[in-house]
Amino acid sequence: MNAMTQIGEPPELKKFSGLQRAAALMLALGQEHGAPIWQQLTTEEIRELSSAIAQLGRVPAAVVEHLLISFSGEVSSMSTLHGSFETTERLLAGMLPDDRVKEIMEDIRGPSGRTMWDKLSNVSETVLAAYLKNEYPQTVAVILHKLRSDHAARVLSELPRDLATDVVMRMLRMDTVQKDVIQQVEHTLKSEFMSNLSRAQRRDPHESMAEMFNALDRTTEESMLTALDARAPESAEKIRALMFTFDDLGKLLPTAIQVIVRNCNKRELALALKGATEEIKTLFLSGMTERAAKLLRDDMAAMGPVRARDCEEAQGNLVRLAKTLGDRGEIILADPKGDEAVIY
Known part of the structure; x- marks a missing residue:
């Protein structure tokens, strides 16, 4: 978005940051025309852009028109592009030695593909830290080394202080992590942590309802449970038993x-x-x-x-x-x- 032409810019455009301009453009493109672009974004980029759209407020017509004209001008001047692991690997192969390309692609994908680390990056830091505090400090250091720095920092802050300090010391002394070590850690995470997490996430709906009822005021709570007693007495009993x-x-x-x-x-x-x-x-x-x-x-x-x-x-x-x-x-x-x- 920063590359948009500066010619004929409406004065109101100066009030919009690059992220806000991108948000306004995606809002203007709408669902049909914007869908191909949304599909190319990462989860984090979608969150960031969605948040910007939600807080955008009113955008002057002149700004919208300028963004659309600039965008269409840039798109029409280039051929169709499609970013993927394969196109990235071909691009790097023309500039770097084979072993360096292999190392970079494995770092992006992970030896077993990028799905494992993508999933891990979406796990709550509290949940991940609760699992890692029982692991060897060296294993924790390897895992945090592979996570995004902001997510790793949040996980680190949730660990017991002595363990966190030990992990930081090991990360400071860490050289390039060997591929077989990464593969072993990935295997452990998949077989133990991710599989257990998947099972834990399949919650009994009565548990979710009990949490919701806990948040109600007492009058509404009693009214809802009484109504539920008449229509689904077994469910009402389960919810009461689960409520704290x-x-x-x-x-x-x-x-x-x-x-x-x-x-x-x-x-x-x-x-x-x-x-x-x-x-x-x-x-x-x-x-x-x-x-x-x-x-x-x-x-x-x-x-x-x-x-x-x-x-x-x-x-x-x-x-x-x-x-x-x-x-x-x-x-x-x-x-x-x-x-x-x-x-x-």
């Missing part, structure tokens, strides 16, 4: 309560406990220092009467915080269905 509610926080270990207290908004905690049972109030207050517990009691007393809806909203936020901490592995959330099982 504010009352279930009372089953957490004292250490988990302490972590929640350290991470929560104290005003919201006071509001949540205002409408809680005495057992849960005692549990949370016992997880605090004597001074902090006294301050919280004072805050609750100073609130006076509060709306039940506000208490329920604060309790819902506390449940969501607990589940987030569970996702990070900082606490263990007891499964309402059993004393021994865990859901995180």
Whole structure:
């Protein structure tokens, strides 16, 4: 887009960055004419361009006209192009020695093709880090070396500090990784991590519904479950069993309560406990220092009467915080269905 001709530019064009110009052009081309271009973009490029389109706002007609004229002028002056692994390899073969071309193409594709590393780059850093923290530091270093730097950085920040430091030291000392090492790592990732991830992603729809119901206010939640009782009683029972509610926080270990207290908004905690049972109030207050517990009691007393809806909203936020901490592995959330099982 930066190569577009500067002749006859409308003054409004200066306000648009290169990405915004590309977004405006793709919006103007529409679904039919833009589809061939979208198909050539990577997932990351599609995300970036889609985000720019969503935030574009109004584009003056003069700018749209200029972008279309410039684009059609450039396209008409060149022959049809098609980028692929094969055309890339042919291009490099005319400039570099065979062994260098082979090395570069294997780095792009990966010894087993690029699908493996493409899939890995789309895995959440939290999920990937949870798997890697049990691997040898050298293996982790090889994998992070193959990931995009921004994704590798996010994964690194999720690893335990000592392991992360060890991995960084190994990455600093790493020379060119041998092909058989990469193949072995890819095989392990495919057979263990990706296959397990695929199975884990085939979730029971009742689990997703339970999470959604957890996010509802209590009145709506009870209304929906009552309606579901009449139409699909078995499903309603499964959803209730899978839901993690504010009352279930009372089953957490004292250490988990302490972590929640350290991470929560104290005003919201006071509001949540205002409408809680005495057992849960005692549990949370016992997880605090004597001074902090006294301050919280004072805050609750100073609130006076509060709306039940506000208490329920604060309790819902506390449940969501607990589940987030569970996702990070900082606490263990007891499964309402059993004393021994865990859901995180």
